[in-house]
Amino acid sequence: MDFIPENQKQEEAFELASQLCNVLNEGVQKKLLDQVGVHNFATNSKLINATVSSKGVYVDTNGISKL
Amino acid sequence: MTTDKEFKPQLLYKDESRIKEILKQSDDTSEKLNQALDVATNFIGGDLNDEDKENILLGGFDKAMEMIRAKYQFPDADDDFNLKSMGKDTEPVKKALMSSKSLYRGFEYGTLNGKVTLSGNGKKNIEEGECTYTKNEAQNAAFDLAKRICKNLNEAMSSNFISASEQTPIAQGVKLAKYSNKTKNYVPNVSFLKDIDPFGGIRSSRY
Numbered sequence: 001m002d003f004i005p006e007n008q009k010q011e012e013a014f015e016l017a018s019q020l021c022n023v024l025n026e027g028v029q030k031k032l033l034d035q036v037g038v039h040n041f042a043t044n045s046k047l048i049n050a051t052v053s054s055k056g057v058y059v060d061t062n063g064i065s066k067l
Numbered sequence: 068m069t070t071d072k073e074f075k076p077q078l079l080y081k082d083e084s085r086i087k088e089i090l091k092q093s094d095d096t097s098e099k100l101n102q103a104l105d106v107a108t109n110f111i112g113g114d115l116n117d118e119d120k121e122n123i124l125l126g127g128f129d130k131a132m133e134m135i136r137a138k139y140q141f142p143d144a145d146d147d148f149n150l151k152s153m154g155k156d157t158e159p160v161k162k163a164l165m166s167s168k169s170l171y172r173g174f175e176y177g178t179l180n181g182k183v184t185l186s187g188n189g190k191k192n193i194e195e196g197e198c199t200y201t202k203n204e205a206q207n208a209a210f211d212l213a214k215r216i217c218k219n220l221n222e223a224m225s226s227n228f229i230s231a232s233e234q235t236p237i238a239q240g241v242k243l244a245k246y247s248n249k250t251k252n253y254v255p256n257v258s259f260l261k262d263i264d265p266f267g268g269i270r271s272s273r274y
Contacts, residue, residue: 016219023212030212032208032209034242038240044236046229047223
């Protein structure tokens with residue numbers, strides 16, 4: 001289901017998180033970034049997340065919805 | 068038609084503080100050389116042109132002696148006699164010109180209007196020497212990505228989506244960017260970027 005921001009902060013966070021996911025996934029895909037390192041960063045971030053099964057990092061809509 | 072793209076090095080980093088430090092060393096040395104020239108000019112006497120002064124710095128005390136000998140009133144008498152008759156003491160000029168050649172050669176100096184100054188080319192070379200450029204296309208691609216990552220991280224930080232406690236985990240996870248305590252923002256990690264080989268590989272110890 002698509003995430004619908006409920007306030008300006010969520011909207012801003014969602015946009016930033018999307019951009020961050022794009023550059024990080026691009027970096028991993030081009031082998032310019034270490035996959036494990038990016039995964040670790042994502043799991044510690046408020047904006048993005050990653051799971052073992054996920055293909056790259058993704059926007060942490062659950063975390064953002066609490067903003 | 069060729070499809071090969073010509074590699075264009077990109078400036079990764081310019082060490083401004085090191086440039087400032089070297090320029091200061093150069094100024095200190097030129098000041099010392101100008102003081103040495105004052106002593107030598109006083110010893111030799113008369114007007115010396117830029118070429119004479121450069122020759123003195125490069126030739127040292129021997130050159131100064133050669134020039135003063137041309138002014139001897141008693142050319143058949145020895146140095147001691149002539150110098151005494153002229154009231155000249157060799158010790159100050161000997162001391163002043165002791166390392167003049169190596170000091171003058173240490174930087175790209177020129178002698179202009181009677182003074183030793185760093186040449187424009189010399190300054191340019193000092194600055195270039197402290198610049199770090201990308202060396203291959205893989206570094207260019209990584210640098211471009213690093214700039215975009217930094218832009219996003221800095222935006223996230225200014226909007227308080229990244230806290231101070233998250234700065235280290237980010238730096239550990241995303242090696243292309245690092246948090247700068249000096250500028251208080253994320254900047255491309257030059258020491259990491261410059262180690263990327265032409266195939267995009269990174270030394271394993273970096274991870």
